[in-house]
Amino acid sequence: EAAVTQSPRNKVTVTGGNVTLSCRQTNSHNYMYWYRQDTGHGLRLIHYSYGAGNLQIGDVPDGYKATRTTQEDFFLLLELASPSQTSLYFCASSKGQGISNERLFFGHGTKLSVL
Amino acid sequence: QQQVRQSPQSLTVWEGETAILNCSYEDSTFDYFPWYWQFPRESPALLIAIRPVSNKKEDGRFTIFFNKREKKLSLHITDSQPGDSATYFCAASADSAGNKLTFGIGTRVLVRP
Numbered sequence: 001e002a003a004v005t006q007s008p009r010n011k012v013t014v015t016g017g018n019v020t021l022s023c024r025q026t027n028s029h030n031y032m033y034w035y036r037q038d039t040g041h042g043l044r045l046i047h048y049s050y051g052a053g054n055l056q057i058g059d060v061p062d063g064y065k066a067t068r069t070t071q072e073d074f075f076l077l078l079e080l081a082s083p084s085q086t087s088l089y090f091c092a093s094s095k096g097q098g099i100s101n102e103r104l105f106f107g108h109g110t111k112l113s114v115l
Numbered sequence: 116q117q118q119v120r121q122s123p124q125s126l127t128v129w130e131g132e133t134a135i136l137n138c139s140y141e142d143s144t145f146d147y148f149p150w151y152w153q154f155p156r157e158s159p160a161l162l163i164a165i166r167p168v169s170n171k172k173e174d175g176r177f178t179i180f181f182n183k184r185e186k187k188l189s190l191h192i193t194d195s196q197p198g199d200s201a202t203y204f205c206a207a208s209a210d211s212a213g214n215k216l217t218f219g220i221g222t223r224v225l226v227r228p
Contacts, residue, residue: 031214042121042204042220043159050214059217090158094214102147102214106158 003027006091006107013081014115021076021110023091031094032074033104034058034066036087043090049074050096081114088112118142121205121219129227134192136222138205141186145207149216150179150190152201159204163190195226 004025013019025032033048045058047066055066063085065077078085088111092104120139128134138148149164165172165179165188172179176195181188192199205219 033216035218040220043218045215045217048215056215058215096214102149102164102208102216103161104151104159104216106160108158 004091004093004105004107006089006110008110009108010111010113012113012115015082017078017081017114019078019081019112021078021089021091021112023074023076023107024072025074025091025093025105026072027093027095027105028071029093029105030071030096032068033092033094034064034074034076035090035092036060036085037090037109038087046076078112081112083114086112086114117219118217119205119207119219121222123222124220125223125225127225127227128195130195130197132195134195134199134224134226136190136192136203136205136224137187138189138219139185139187140207142207142209143186144209146210147208148179148181148188149206150177151204151206151218153204153221154201162203192224195224197226197228200224200226 007022034046035043044060048056049068068074091107118141122137150162151159152162153159163174170181176193178191202221202223204221206216208216
């Protein structure tokens with residue numbers, strides 16, 4: 001089973017604060033994703049990447065930056081956090097395209113509260 | 116606008132009954148439709164998936180029915196068990212868009228014993 005590790009598990013910050021969420025996968029997957037989960041909205045894609053140095057824009061990118069430093073590591077950056085970014089954030093990875101490669105493996109999530 | 120729509124938002128069935136979850140989509144280029152389930156305080160996990168080359172996919176008590184013409188699909192859970200109580204997400208992606216998976220808002224299913 002693919003392993004995706006997120007840190008921290010919980011984070012509280014103030015409006016205007018600077019936050020970095022970390023994600024590491026150890027299964028040599030090409031794709032990595034950041035989703036946010038909110039009641040009434042399901043899972044919404046923020047940013048994703050298909051390799052080190054690559055970044056693709058998701059569906060709700062405003063207010064977020066991301067960086068894929070290595071095959072294993074994908075970071076989500078909130079430089080001026082706002083209360084609307086209070087959410088449960090999931091990182092996920094997948095091997096790639098094609099049948100049986102598209103399955104997403106999710107981390108345990110990071111609960112972020114912006115006061 | 117939502118590209119993947121799910122209904123109902125919540126559903127309660129008795130143990131042994133069949134639960135039917137509905138999903139529809141807008142984008143004709145979507146060609147991969149997985150369903151993920153999520154138990155309380157856990158992360159989502161792949162349950163079952165289908166591609167439009169077939170109109171039905173079965174895995175034990177879980178079956179996807181797919182109607183390409185109407186852009187609709189449904190997940191049937193037969194002989195529902197209390198352990199099936201979870202939130203079910205319909206999702207879709209297009210090969211032409213890489214691995215970008217779009218999720219619906221989910222259907223919360225409660226199976227009463």
